[in-house]
Amino acid sequence: MRMTGMQDDDLDRLLAEAAKHPPVPSAALMERVLADGLALQPAAPGLRPAVAPSRPGLLSRLAAVFGGPPALAGLGTAAVFGLALGYLSPSTLDYLTGATAEAAEFFPEADFLTTEG
């Protein structure tokens, strides 16, 4: 097809010539674009500042030795209860437990061991 102005070949050559000589970006533009890119870039997962784990205190470390706070609480309760059992008189214990003062004889045949004569 012949064009009304210049021939197809001439126009195609001119376009091809222009395509081979594109405007080249300046170094300043490239630097500005890269600076924008780096400024807006999300941080890499490995580079994000990690939250520093807080150092556990002495009590926490002791609790960990015994199995953690729940175990330590159970241990404390048992210790307090043991002390109470040791210091309270049997009558007080009977009052607390609702038992009678009469104790059961578990070894009635062993009385001879405590009798004199």
Next chain:
Amino acid sequence: MAFDASGDTSDEALMVLYANGDRYAALALTQRITPRVLAYASRLLGGDRAEAEDVAQETMLRLWKVAPNWRQGETKVTTWAYRVATNLCIDRQRARGRKRQLALEDAPEIADGAPGAEGQLIDRGRLVALEAALAELPDRQRQAVVLRHLEGMTNPEIAAIMEIGVEAVEILTARGKRALSAILAGRKEALGYEDDGHAG
């Protein structure tokens, strides 16, 4: 891992790497996309270098911002960039309301290996005349001709950029070339082409 402008890593993969904090990906995308957007914007804006640089930087700014939400497989990065640049150029052309008159100093530099001084002058004259003729085309014809013949895009790629059908691209390109030919007809002597009597 380092990438460069001509590496095997796709633009789309570089977008993901960029969003994951890879600084080399930022460099590679800058090197690959910026020159293409600048050249395209410069040609759409009649060779206005300062405005073309603004368009290129703004296009890349939007690219950095969209990267974390980039959806793989939906659009090519270059298609997206050309589309954004097209819209920015149209906005600027509307804002200034007139086509800029080309000056000889705005012509692109000729790369090494070009002919001597006289030849260079003729080449520059041709490129200036072509840019001036492109600036006289209607916007859509100019976009289609620049994308097809200067940016080397395929018709389906141009259709995706301009968001029209392939057939419409073919029509715009053909009309644009005919109009260019008519505009350049009166400047054949200045372009260094001898009148062979076929014109008219």
